Amino acid sequence: MTGHRSWRPTRRRLTGALAAALAPVAACSVALGALTTWVSTGNAGSPPRVVVTDGRLWASLGDTPETSAYFRITNLGGADDRLLKVTSGAVTGTPALYGHRMLTDNTATDQEIDSIIAPAGRTVDMSPGTYTVILPADRDLRPGDLVPFTLHFEYEGPVQVQALVQPAGTAPS
Structure with a gap:
């Protein structure tokens, strides 16, 4: 075994090995710190938690065949939810969800939509310029x-609320 040297740690070899090991350890520490912050703020895995308030229904005006209802939808949870439909045993016909969309600078349209997103940690204030429930x-x-x-959400399920009948065109109280 002549001519074969045994391996010896040198300062240069140790410094290189330490530098190579520190990069992944530092990256993992940063990721763990971010994850810990996310969990401690209550956002990790928290489901949607929807609260519906400020229901209002415009009273019928003249011979108009339809009227509008509006609600304030607040999602206190950590995940988005979707309003899929609105029902009421106290009204005839089936309420429908409508969204307001600008076509040009001075023209707009309301069209029936399938759902309304209730973003995590945010509030959706339904109004004539955003979203409307149209009903007979x-x-x-x-x-x-x-x-x-009853507002039916994809994850939260049914949420019951009362709507106050107000003169048509009044702002939320």
Whole structure:
């Protein structure tokens, strides 16, 4: 075994090995710190938690065959949810979801949509300029009446809320 040297650690070899090991350790530490922050703020794996408030239903106006209902949808959870439909045993016909869309600078349209996104940690304020629930007009409803609605979400499931009947065109109270 002549001419074969045994391996010996030198300062240069140790420094190189330490530098090679520190890069992945530092990357893992940064990732672990970010993950710990995300978990400690309550966002890790938290499902949608939807709260519906400020329901209002516009009273019928003249011979108009339809009217509108609006709600404030707040998702307190860490994941998005979707409003799929709105129902009410107190009104005739089937309520439908509509979205407002600008076509040009001074023209817009409302069109039926399949769902409304309820983003995690955010609030959706339904209004004539955003989203609307369109339903057949009920001539018997008067301002001050309360009408029960159920909003059906993809993950949260059904959420029940009362809508206050208001004169058509009034802002949320």
